[in-house]
Amino acid sequence: MPTREEISEIVIGSLAETLGIERNRISLDSALVADLQAESIDFLDFIFRLEDAFNIEIDRDELFPNEIARDPNAVQQNLITEEGVEQIRRRLSFTDLPSLRAGMDIKTFMTEMLTVRVVVDYIQSKLNQSTALAG
């Protein structure tokens, strides 16, 4: 299984290819949408590259909680509810989301808090799962 550094390298490389930008413009703290201007079509490409590179299957909603964003119990008038915070934390349990709190604008969350680090955390947990299953 690749180390965390190796995972980060591959994630950043895939993202650079997807977005047509230099690797050195991307760090673990870069937010995919707010910092790197990723558009919806880019996520298709990015996920495809990650699946290919790590030989895993990625359910887009596991990583980008669009479904929760549309749930009226989780988001009301564009603001994340207590229930929403819980749902997101459960769904994205593979990563820390220290600044996520109720009352936050869902758009802010989706554009600013989904960083490269979240993706790396996700891949690492997926690889751990499959190693555990194989073991």
Added chain:
Amino acid sequence: MHSARRVVVTGLGVVAPLGNDLDSFWSGLLAGRSGIDQIRRFESKGFVPPYAGEVKEFQPEQYFDKRKVIKMAGRHTQLAMAAARMSFSDARLTAEGLDAERFGIVFGTGMLRADLADIGQMARMSRGADGRFDLRLFGAVSSSKLFPLWMLRHIPNMVSSQVAISLNAQGPSNTITTTCTAGAQAIGEASRIIERGDADVIISGGSDARVDPLSLVRLRKLGLLAICQRDPQEVSRPFDIDSSGMVCAEGAAALVLEELEHARARGARIYAEVVGYGTATDAYDLVYPHPEGRGLQLAINRALTDAHLSPEAVGYINAHGASIPRYDLAEARALKTAFGKHAMRLAASSIKSMIGHAQAASGAIEAVACVKTLETGMAPPTINLRRMAPGCDLDWVPNSARQLAVEVAMSINFGFGGYNTALIFKRWSGGV
């Protein structure tokens, strides 16, 4: 054209085997240089035919604002983007100076090149235990191995779509896919859109990029490609007794068409006026033209009627000149019938002798040459014309460019499927 709204050409852009911009393309044509050469893009040694009209050293990056978009753009879209953006700059247009909702895009393009490498790997992985293609395996393999944006490289209308996004053209858009006349028809149809008042500015043109093994094999199987042992530069020889077929080429061209008053209001430089357009169908054969060029005659007559001009008013014709003997003969016959005695006095030349046949782009590339002829008073030659084929005895401006100050020029195209077009341009002289 008889509408109160007149259409003028205010910008030109071209990427072709002779050059990746208007100036190098035009000076190459006037020098009678051939852009046809040994194919470089793939290993062509032993491949038949090993020559084509390739666009050389093309760098798409400079024509795309976002590099990531290039991977969704097939080569035909990349070439079109380059031509469109060059025409936009040439017309000195700016996004701010345009009403985006009255700015449109119409492009001609053809069957798109297939990336054999993409599909080949999946096909290999889809072989079942008995070695035969297994559709279920293909379903599984393709869902994990096929680039998800692959389809976007293979839809013809992505040309117009990408150009429209890039230049913020929110007006009418269309994609014309009538093979060898697509580029010319795009210009004609775009003129009609402006005439009827649905747009003030349209970038129209054509693009094609089928210099790839599969496309070449397909044309070869139909018997349309020249297969001979000559130097590549001498293979395309329209109207010559030794012509044996067309030479495949790639390229793109774009013309900025603009409503006259719109152009005047912004003080635009005007190259020429689009005064006539005619289109017609042979309704005769899938591959070959009607022997008398029936549809081409009709297209020419319609364009003349549209322009309110007599045949004698036309001083130059940018011929189709595919270098396919049956096509060339049909073209010569159509010209003789449509122009009567005047045919013998007309100068007509085929730039396919120098750049080959860029199919869906050819009509647009040739329209650019036609407009440049009016602007500069110089007609490019038909090179490789040593002895005229029987029945093709017209003045094809053989082998060297000619000074030719004319007021009215026509560009004609016809091809596959029996489509025919004629566009008439008038020199701009300050105009009334």
